[in-house]
Amino acid sequence: MAEKRTILEIKHLYKIFGDDPRAALERVRDEGLGRAELMEQTNHVLALSDITTDVREGDITVMMGLSGSGKSTLIRHLNRLIEPTAGEILLDGEDVLSLSHEQTRRMRRERMSMVFQNFALLPHRTVLDNAGMAAATRGDKRADYEKDSREWLDRVGLGGNADQYPHELSGGMQQRVGLARALASDAPIMLMDEAFSALDPLIRTDMQDLLLELQEELKKTVVFISHDLDEALKLADHLVILKDGYVVQQGEPQKILLEPEDDYIVDFISDINRARVLRVRSVMNESGDPATANAVEVDHDDTLESVLAKSEGAMEARFVVIRDGAAVGTLDMPEVVKALVPAEASESGMRTHAT
Amino acid sequence: MATYDYLFSALGLQEWCESSGGSGPVSLSALRDSARGQDAAEISIWELPFPSMDALNEACQSFPRSRELTIGLERGFLSIKDSLSFVLDPLTQPLSWALEGSLYGVLNTPWWIIIPLLMLITWLVSRSVALLSFVTLGFVGLAFIDHYDYAMQTLAIILVCAFICVLFGVPIGIAMSRSDTMRRMTIPVLDMLQTLPPFVYLIPLIFLFSVTEPKLYGIAIILYAIVPVIRLTDLGIRMVDQSVIEAADAFGMTDRQKLFGVQVPLALPNIMAGVNQTIMMSLAMVVIASLVSAPGLGVLVLRGIRNLELGVGLVAGLGIVLLAVILDRVTKASLARINSTYKS
Numbered sequence: 256m257a258e259k260r261t262i263l264e265i266k267h268l269y270k271i272f273g274d275d276p277r278a279a280l281e282r283v284r285d286e287g288l289g290r291a292e293l294m295e296q297t298n299h300v301l302a303l304s305d306i307t308t309d310v311r312e313g314d315i316t317v318m319m320g321l322s323g324s325g326k327s328t329l330i331r332h333l334n335r336l337i338e339p340t341a342g343e344i345l346l347d348g349e350d351v352l353s354l355s356h357e358q359t360r361r362m363r364r365e366r367m368s369m370v371f372q373n374f375a376l377l378p379h380r381t382v383l384d385n386a387g388m389a390a391a392t393r394g395d396k397r398a399d400y401e402k403d404s405r406e407w408l409d410r411v412g413l414g415g416n417a418d419q420y421p422h423e424l425s426g427g428m429q430q431r432v433g434l435a436r437a438l439a440s441d442a443p444i445m446l447m448d449e450a451f452s453a454l455d456p457l458i459r460t461d462m463q464d465l466l467l468e469l470q471e472e473l474k475k476t477v478v479f480i481s482h483d484l485d486e487a488l489k490l491a492d493h494l495v496i497l498k499d500g501y502v503v504q505q506g507e508p509q510k511i512l513l514e515p516e517d518d519y520i521v522d523f524i525s526d527i528n529r530a531r532v533l534r535v536r537s538v539m540n541e542s543g544d545p546a547t548a549n550a551v552e553v554d555h556d557d558t559l560e561s562v563l564a565k566s567e568g569a570m571e572a573r574f575v576v577i578r579d580g581a582a583v584g585t586l587d588m589p590e591v592v593k594a595l596v597p598a599e600a601s602e603s604g605m606r607t608h609a610t
Numbered sequence: 611m612a613t614y615d616y617l618f619s620a621l622g623l624q625e626w627c628e629s630s631g632g633s634g635p636v637s638l639s640a641l642r643d644s645a646r647g648q649d650a651a652e653i654s655i656w657e658l659p660f661p662s663m664d665a666l667n668e669a670c671q672s673f674p675r676s677r678e679l680t681i682g683l684e685r686g687f688l689s690i691k692d693s694l695s696f697v698l699d700p701l702t703q704p705l706s707w708a709l710e711g712s713l714y715g716v717l718n719t720p721w722w723i724i725i726p727l728l729m730l731i732t733w734l735v736s737r738s739v740a741l742l743s744f745v746t747l748g749f750v751g752l753a754f755i756d757h758y759d760y761a762m763q764t765l766a767i768i769l770v771c772a773f774i775c776v777l778f779g780v781p782i783g784i785a786m787s788r789s790d791t792m793r794r795m796t797i798p799v800l801d802m803l804q805t806l807p808p809f810v811y812l813i814p815l816i817f818l819f820s821v822t823e824p825k826l827y828g829i830a831i832i833l834y835a836i837v838p839v840i841r842l843t844d845l846g847i848r849m850v851d852q853s854v855i856e857a858a859d860a861f862g863m864t865d866r867q868k869l870f871g872v873q874v875p876l877a878l879p880n881i882m883a884g885v886n887q888t889i890m891m892s893l894a895m896v897v898i899a900s901l902v903s904a905p906g907l908g909v910l911v912l913r914g915i916r917n918l919e920l921g922v923g924l925v926a927g928l929g930i931v932l933l934a935v936i937l938d939r940v941t942k943a944s945l946a947r948i949n950s951t952y953k954s
Contacts, residue, residue, distance in 0.1 A: 371857055
């Protein structure tokens with residue numbers, strides 16, 4: 256697979272809320288104050304601290320953290336709903352922060368769309384008009400975008416609701432409108448701020464599947480904010496874990512799961528269902544000789560759960576790993592079991608403090 | 611000798627006091643004192659007068675009396691009056707024309723056009739059979755007891771004034787919602803307009819415009835009734851859900867698109883509530899305005915009071931109540947219809 260192009264670069268981004276963020280920033284940089292010390296000494300809130308990360312084109316980049324970790328603040332920097340205190344944001348190599356008002360508006364209209372946690376639909380417009388909001392904002396004629404909007408509503412499963420008002424729809428359906436609105440804007444980048452967090456678990460799963468299905472075809476660049484690790488692991492091509500405004504660890508989700516670098520992350524991952532999240536490709540033996548395995552084949556992107564099902568409990572089972580029709584490695588059951596050993600909640604982690 | 615003589619002698623101002631001695635008119639209490647032969651000799655501490663302007667004037671003739679304050683105010687107002695009405699007269703002339711025109715209109719259009727027209731408007735904004743029959747009964751009843759002309763005059767005045775209130779009030783409210791400075795400056799004015807007794811702003815208006823001109827009562831009604839529509843427009847726009855505003859920003863709306871596409875439509879229920887209040891307040895003012903020649907039911911109420919014609923006053927008063935209920939119900943019904951399409 257060819258390396259994907261980096262479309263958005265965030266470099267050393269700081270955001271401090273308070274009366275004199277510049278002075279507070281000096282102290283954070285020079286004295287290395289943390290969030291708690293800064294609050295105590297200067298009454299400023301350190302929302303984001305030295306965030307550096309890349310977003311690659313066509314990826315779903317998930318930024319995950321608990322509430323207060325700065326993730327919603329971070330995503331609002333990408334389309335400049337919030338101005339940073341210091342740092343750089345490059346979109347296709349161009350500094351977003353140097354754009355004029357007019358250019359910023361054009362960027363928001365043409366290059367980035369957004370989906371919100373609380374839907375934020377226009378309550379006085381029909382579902383169809385909401386879906387066409389981006390086009391209408393750009394000044395297109397209704398006749399020109401109506402067909403397009405209807406198509407997008409069909410895609411998200413709301414073909415029959417075009418003439419209803421948002422308040423006549425359920426939460427899940429409203430968020431489908433939100434998704435259709437973002438997709439209909441045709442922007443290559445889609446920002447999703449806890450887009451599914453307000454939904455019931457079942458509907459949330461539906462929406463995640465819908466997003467993945469659409470993504471398969473559209474290859475948008477998605478920046479997704481979530482506080483839910485299961486959701487993050489399901490969606491993410493690249494996972495950024497935030498805590499108290501700084502990046503704790505980032506990388507491929509499978510890698511984070513297998514090699515957590517921080518107690519905080521160990522705590523996080525200690526009670527997820529590893530079998531459902533870990534994939535064959537992350538634990539397979541690439542140098543293994545396919546000829547020595549018996550005939551049972553597994554796809555490189557299968558979850559370990561499905562491998563367990565195929566093994567029917569036999570510990571000596573050995574599988575051939577297939578990618579695009581070719582054998583690329585082997586997988587032994589002991590490796591599967593080893594990968595499934597849960598990471599213990601750390602001694603110093605928040606679990607033990609919480610009790 | 612007066613109580614505060616020592617004050618002026620201590621300040622060495624005796625000469626200044628005597629320089630214009632006795633020039634001012636003699637006050638009543640001074641006359642009374644001199645008649646009694648008391649020259650304000652020993653005043654006990656219990657009767658010590660407050661060092662007011664009048665008391666100080668007793669001690670020092672050059673010190674102004676309080677009535678010079680009111681006279682000064684009056685002279686000041688009269689001296690700018692001409693230039694003020696030179697500016698305000700043409701500016702407010704359209705209001706006179708609008709009022710005259712609408713009064714002429716309602717009185718010269720036959721009742722069999724006006725009443726069905728009002729019924730049609732009621733039906734269009736409310737779509738309610740119950741309300742329509744109530745409104746019809748109301749107007750037919752007023753016409754039956756020969757109050758049709760008076761009621762129509764009152765209605766015409768209210769509608770013109772309420773329309774002008776909306777015309778100016780909504781933009782002012784929008785400006786207030788967009789600028790905190792504007793809001794800080796406007797709120798004291800609104801507070802003043804709301805608390806000033808309605809009679810009080812008739813006083814300068816009577817001096818500025820001639821009493822026969824409709825704009826005199828028009829301005830009084832508008833000043834009194836414009837406050838709620840301004841306040842509720844401001845409030846309505848400020849209360850628009852911030853997340854919807856954020857979404858509008860995130861999709862790159864200009865300020866203008868945001869204002870007319872999101873903020874004003876979402877504030878509309880509040881603005882309509884303000885319009886309802888404005889209409890109710892114009893109705894309250896239209897009775898007081900009959901003191902300055904506003905025609906309509908208020909004239910009958912005034913006649914009832916002046917001539918002690920109990921029946922005339924009561925019937926006209928009840929007519930005003932009926933008009934108020936009709937206007938209130940019709941505006942509320944349209945408000946409810948807006949709400950049902952809008953709110954989640």
